[in-house]
Amino acid sequence: MHTLAQLRAGTLAGITRLDLSDNLSEFPREIFDLADSLEVLNLSGNALSSLPDDLHRLTRLRVLFCSDNRFTELPASLGQCAALSMVGFKANRIEHVPGNALPPLLRWLILTDNNVSELPSELGQRPHLQKLMLAGNRLQQLPDSLRNCHRLELIRIAANRLTGLPEWLLCLPSLTWLAYAGNPLETEADAAALEATASIAWSQLLLEQPLGEGASGVIHRATWAKPEQPAATVAVKLYKGEMTSDGSPLHEMNACITAGIHPNLIRVEGRIIDHPQQTDGLVMQLIDPSYRNLAGLPSLASCSRDVYADDTRFTAAVALRIARGIASAAGHLHQQGITHGDLYGHNILCNEHGDCLLGDFGAASFHATQDNLESRALQRIEVRAFGVLLGELLERITSGLSEEERLRLEDLQQRCCQPQVLARPGFDEVVQALAVLNADS
Known part of the structure; x- marks a missing residue:
């Protein structure tokens, strides 16, 4: 974290990123002295209500990050920033949110936990838009113009006031990660499953x-003193109360x-x-420490794509075991009426053998368990997320995969990611295809 004193003393000349949290109520004009180099500006955690x-x-x-401040309107001056994308x-x-506040190269917009009730139609005129974080607002609908955002991959609209998902949303060709829990439109959780859960x-x-x-x-790691049973080592997750980018912790x-x-x-x-x-x-x-x-x-x-360590490599057997498990x-989950909403490599724990666990249900949403066009589309959106994951695994397989097997996996990956949402396979078909390939290898 930098200080206002450093900025005013001129010791930060040439930096590309400035992080400044000093209870600021006004934008420090000295920031303009960094114009020739500054690419990332973080003014979160201040008392700002306007920008110059x-x-x-x-x-x-x-x-530009300005979270945890006192803005009541997205500043119109953002729209004049030619290089601004996040x-x-x-x-x-x-x-x-004025339409002229949206920069032309907008790729990633975060308005989580505000009081936004309406979005401008200009949002759909930002062709580079890829991530849209809107959880915890007062939205009753989304602008119809978003149907034009064919690069849009991730949308967080949990904890709003939406009574339905627009048909065009479920047809977006690149939509991959969708969270909509906590809206009136959402099917409720299975009450019987909640009631049947043990109380500890x-x-x-x-x-x-x-x-x-x-x-x-x-x-936390914890010891559970079971009544009249040996103590067990477990993990305890204590939930926070505040809104996250995905939605409500509850x-x-x-x-x-x-x-x-x-x-x-x-x-x-x-x-x-x-x-x-x-x-x-x-x-x-409690997960074994061999899992990473x-x-x-x-x-x-990378915006919407996970970052893998440079030395991440797999044998075909390990990669296929991960793919089949996930x-x-x-x-x-789909059979239980749940979409995970965040099916990503960073939410998967695995060991060197390919044993794996899918975690982090922060973006999970409930949908109807019966087969209809909406539930099918919601599930096929998640299939695209699996297709992205499969592609990442394929890129890192170093041995044990014949050319024919690679072609078959690439074909499956492409079918999972094809732009026609309902033409993608369901997970039953995906699992069967992977099982057949494993049997042949």
């Missing part, structure tokens, strides 16, 4: 070291419970009751 009209003087600016204004008080008293749990923290909560918890049992899903042991601060939480199986995340989160540059898990 001449912001376009920052001619190299590609990324705009983040999470957790402000934004009610109005907080007094039975002894928390140990934290294992990780995400947007929705913190996971929707995530309900999805984890409703998902049920599958060998490629993390098993839920029960729901925590009687927490002293009334914090919601789950007791889950398959990939890293997308970067500012396809099977996703198909199981």
Whole structure:
């Protein structure tokens, strides 16, 4: 983190990224001294409510973060920034989004946790738009013009006031990751599954070291003193209350419970009751430390694509085992009326043998369990996410794959990602194709 004193002293000359959080109520004009080099500007965590009209003087600016400030309107000056492609204004008080505030090269827009009730039609006139984060607002509909955004891959519209998903949304050729939980349109979670979940008293749990923290909560290693049984080592996830980019943490918890049992899903042991601060939480199986995340989160540059370590390589057997496991898990979720919404390598834990677990239900949404056009389209959107994953695995297979097998996998990957949503295979067909290929190899 940089300081205002450094900026004013001129010691930051030539930097490409500026991170400045100093309870600012006005935009420091000294930032313009960095115009020849500045590409990423992070002013999150201040008290700003406006940006200067001449912001376009920052001619190299590609990324702007202004989360956790006091904006009530998306600043119109953003629209004059010729190179700006990523705009983040999470957790402000934004009610109005002017059409002229959207920069021409807009690729990634974050308006999570605001008070937006309407979006301008100009949003659909941004052909580079790829990620759209709108969870936790007051939207009752999406602009019809978004049907023109054929590159749009990820949409987060959870926790709004939408009563239906527009037909054109389900036909977008590149849409891959969709989260819409917490809207009136959503089918409710299976009440029977929620009621059947075991209740585990907080007094039975002894928390140990934290294992990780995400947007929705913190996971701890813990000892569970089961009544009249030997103590068990488990993982405990305690959920936060605030809105995440995907939606509500409580929707995530309900999805984890409703998902049920599958060998490629993390098993839920029960729901925590009687927490002293009334914090919601789950007791889950503890994952063996040999499991690692398959990939890293997308970067500012990769936008919607995971980042893999340079040395990530697989044998065909390991890659196919991962692919089969994830396809099977996703198909199981669809049978329960759940779309994962975030089927990505960074949400997959795997070991060196290809044993894998699909985790992080933060973007999960419920849909009808009966087969209809909407549920089929929602499921085929997720099939595209699997197709992206399969392509990433294919790129990193170094041995054990014949040319014929590679061609068959490439064909399956292309069918999963084809632009005609309903023409994509379902996960039953995907699993069968992978099983046949494995039997032949």
